[in-house]
Amino acid sequence: MNIINVVILAAGKGTRMNSDKPKVLHALAGKAMVQHVVDCAQKLDPQQICVVYGHGGEAVPKNLKPSNATYVIQEPQLGTGHAVQQAMPYLGDEGRTLVLYGDVPLIQHATLHQMQQAGSGLTLLTVNMDNPAGYGRIVRDEQGDVSRIVEEKDATEAQREIREVNTGILLAPTPYLKTWLACLRTNNTQGEYYLTDIVGMAVEQGIPVHTVQPTHEWEIHGVNSKSQLAVLERTWQQVEAQRLLVQGVTLADPARLDVRGSLVCGRDVEIDVGCIFEGEVTLGSNVQIGAYCIVKNATIADGTQIAPYSHIDSSIVGADCRIGPYARLRPGTKLHAEVHVGNFVEIKNSEIAYSSKANHLSYIGDATIGSRVNIGAGTITCNYDGANKFRTVIEDDVFVGSDTQLVAPVTVARGTTIGAGSTITRDTPAGELTLSRAKQVTINGWQRPVKKVKSQ
Numbered sequence: 001m002n003i004i005n006v007v008i009l010a011a012g013k014g015t016r017m018n019s020d021k022p023k024v025l026h027a028l029a030g031k032a033m034v035q036h037v038v039d040c041a042q043k044l045d046p047q048q049i050c051v052v053y054g055h056g057g058e059a060v061p062k063n064l065k066p067s068n069a070t071y072v073i074q075e076p077q078l079g080t081g082h083a084v085q086q087a088m089p090y091l092g093d094e095g096r097t098l099v100l101y102g103d104v105p106l107i108q109h110a111t112l113h114q115m116q117q118a119g120s121g122l123t124l125l126t127v128n129m130d131n132p133a134g135y136g137r138i139v140r141d142e143q144g145d146v147s148r149i150v151e152e153k154d155a156t157e158a159q160r161e162i163r164e165v166n167t168g169i170l171l172a173p174t175p176y177l178k179t180w181l182a183c184l185r186t187n188n189t190q191g192e193y194y195l196t197d198i199v200g201m202a203v204e205q206g207i208p209v210h211t212v213q214p215t216h217e218w219e220i221h222g223v224n225s226k227s228q229l230a231v232l233e234r235t236w237q238q239v240e241a242q243r244l245l246v247q248g249v250t251l252a253d254p255a256r257l258d259v260r261g262s263l264v265c266g267r268d269v270e271i272d273v274g275c276i277f278e279g280e281v282t283l284g285s286n287v288q289i290g291a292y293c294i295v296k297n298a299t300i301a302d303g304t305q306i307a308p309y310s311h312i313d314s315s316i317v318g319a320d321c322r323i324g325p326y327a328r329l330r331p332g333t334k335l336h337a338e339v340h341v342g343n344f345v346e347i348k349n350s351e352i353a354y355s356s357k358a359n360h361l362s363y364i365g366d367a368t369i370g371s372r373v374n375i376g377a378g379t380i381t382c383n384y385d386g387a388n389k390f391r392t393v394i395e396d397d398v399f400v401g402s403d404t405q406l407v408a409p410v411t412v413a414r415g416t417t418i419g420a421g422s423t424i425t426r427d428t429p430a431g432e433l434t435l436s437r438a439k440q441v442t443i444n445g446w447q448r449p450v451k452k453v454k455s456q
Contacts (some may be wrong), residue, residue: 003095005174006041007087010034010051010102011054011074013277016225022056024102025063026229030143030260030278033223034102035064039101041100043065043109044116051102079192080168081184088178097174099195104222106236107169111214115171121208122147122176122199125169127220128213135165136196138211146209154188164211166196167220176207214281244271252291290324299327301337338373353396367392368409376402376420382406401435 014023024034034051041049048160049069054077055058061071072086084099091097093356098115100107115123124146126138136151137159148158149166172180180198202209214220218239223229240263241254249269256273263277266285275289277298282290287300290308300306302316307324317323322340332349335341339352342359350367357362358375366383368391369375379400381392390408394400398412401420408450412418416428419435429432 002245003042003092004046005048005050005091005095005097006043006044006046006100007079007084007091007097008034008037008049008051008100009083010060010100011052011077011083012103012221013055014224017229018226022053022059024053025056026058026223026226028105028223028229028233029240032397033105033229034060036105037100037102037107037389038064038066038069040107040109040112043158046096046098047095048091050090052083052086057354067296068088078186078265079190080195081181081193083197084177085181085184085193088181091174092238092318094180095174096171097177098171099169101222102167103224104167104169104220106221106232107219108215111212111219112261116213118171118210118212118334119208121173121210123171123212124199124203125167125212125220126164126211127167127217128163129217130163130167132160132163132165137162138164138166140164145203146199146211151188151190151196157250167214168195170195172198172202173207176202176205180434209361223439241271259437261297272308323444366390367406369394370396370398370414372396373398373400374398378403379406380404381406395430 008106012022012023012280017023017026018122025032028036030160038049047355051060051069051071052074053071054074070090072090074083074086079114081435098112115125134152137155138146139148139150139159141147147392152160180201183201184197185194186193195333197207218235221232237258240259241251241257244265245251247265248267249271251266252272258270258276261277261279261281264282266283268286270288272289272291274292278333281295282299284302286303288305290306292308293310297314298312301319303320304317305322310324310327312329315329315333317335318337318339320338321335324343326343327341328346330346330348332350333347336352336354338355340357340359341347344361345358346363348365350364350431352367352369353371355371356369356373359421360377362375362378363380365381366389376394383392384388392406392408393411395412397415399417400404401418403421405423407423407425409428410424413428413430415431417433418424419433422436
């Protein structure tokens with residue numbers, strides 16, 4: 001019984017989303033809702049994952065990973081039972097099948113593992129709700145055993161008072177599931193094939209029906225509108241903030257934090273308000289992140305301080321660096337220890353070695369910069385000729401004066417000093433002063449233009 005298949009139902013149109021995008025592709029915490037479900041399912045090491053899609057054409061399979069999942073279209077959409085029927089030809093006859101939903105994105109692995117441990121037979125994920133409106137009710141017999149599930153539209157007044165509801169998530173022996181699905185009928189108010197009807201079939205056959213409840217109610221919340229998506233987004237961000245607080249991270253305001261991926265922190269990390277972390281981010285110990293920074297797919301080593309409004313994307317930042325404010329590190333940036341990158345400095349696809357600094361208003365692209373280098377304000381590497389990129393090499397202990405243009409490919413040798421306002425087009429000799437300036441002149445009698453007065 002260790003074999004498990006996963007069927008993910010993702011065919012809904014999501015009319016209330018008021019969007020041309022399939023509902024399950026709307027993002028929560030930085031990735032599509034259905035991708036959250038696929039990623040959770042992957043942790044179960046399933047034999048097969050089958051995603052049943054419908055509205056939106058091929059958009060769902062095109063936007064999901066892994067590509068080795070099986071994608072099956074449901075056309076027309078005739079209910080949840082009909083949707084699961086579409087997946088059955090692609091599943092083997094052994095083991096058990098878990099049914100999940102692409103618009104219930106926050107289901108957790110621990111809950112699914114608990115379902116696996118509940119015993120043989122049919123296992124339902126249920127939850128007790130103060131307001132069960134909209135959910136199918138779990139009907140139990142006098143012994144407290146599950147007898148059936150009644151959808152709200154088909155429920156009596158007494159049944160609607162039941163607080164235990166069906167989440168739709170279930171785990172069933174695959175051979176039984178195939179048999180039960182073949183027996184579904186549409187004799188209900190919706191004229192659809194209800195997946196929940198298999199519960200009554202299991203009871204009739206004497207198959208044990210177990211129930212498991214999630215640790216957190218938010219795990220089973222579905223999304224049918226943008227407002228529900230927004231509420232669930234903030235719920236998840238509160239969960240992430242609490243996780244970080246428990247680990248010892250200092251958050252200036254837990255309500256103003258967005259983690260859209262994975263954030264791993266060392267000890268004594270401090271994060272100010274309004275920060276966004278995307279993709280895979282690792283912060284070392286004693287890292288400080290200033291207000292309104294965006295950090296994506298980056299590693300920041302111990303003791304580094306990121307000043308407010310800085311953007312860091314696909315970069316590696318060494319220990320004890322000082323970045324920002326208003327700095328931008330673009331993909332391919334690697335900073336060694338004690339590097340300073342100041343305000344309005346942009347770095348792309350470049351490596352900067354120990355204790356070098358670019359403190360003001362510079363662009364460094366496609367460059368290799370040595371240790372103890374000073375990049376003066378307004379310096380740029382001219383790395384692009386309109387068709388191809390070229391590299392600039394600046395060796396150790398170079399001083400680059402302000403407003404310098406380094407036209408790649410070029411090498412600035414160790415210990416060079418470049419005078420301010422220079423355009424460097426050839427390699428420089430080591431340890432020398434190099435500069436290129438036109439002769440300064442004064443034009444006697446020249447006058448500034450005067451703004452013309454517009455005629456009435």
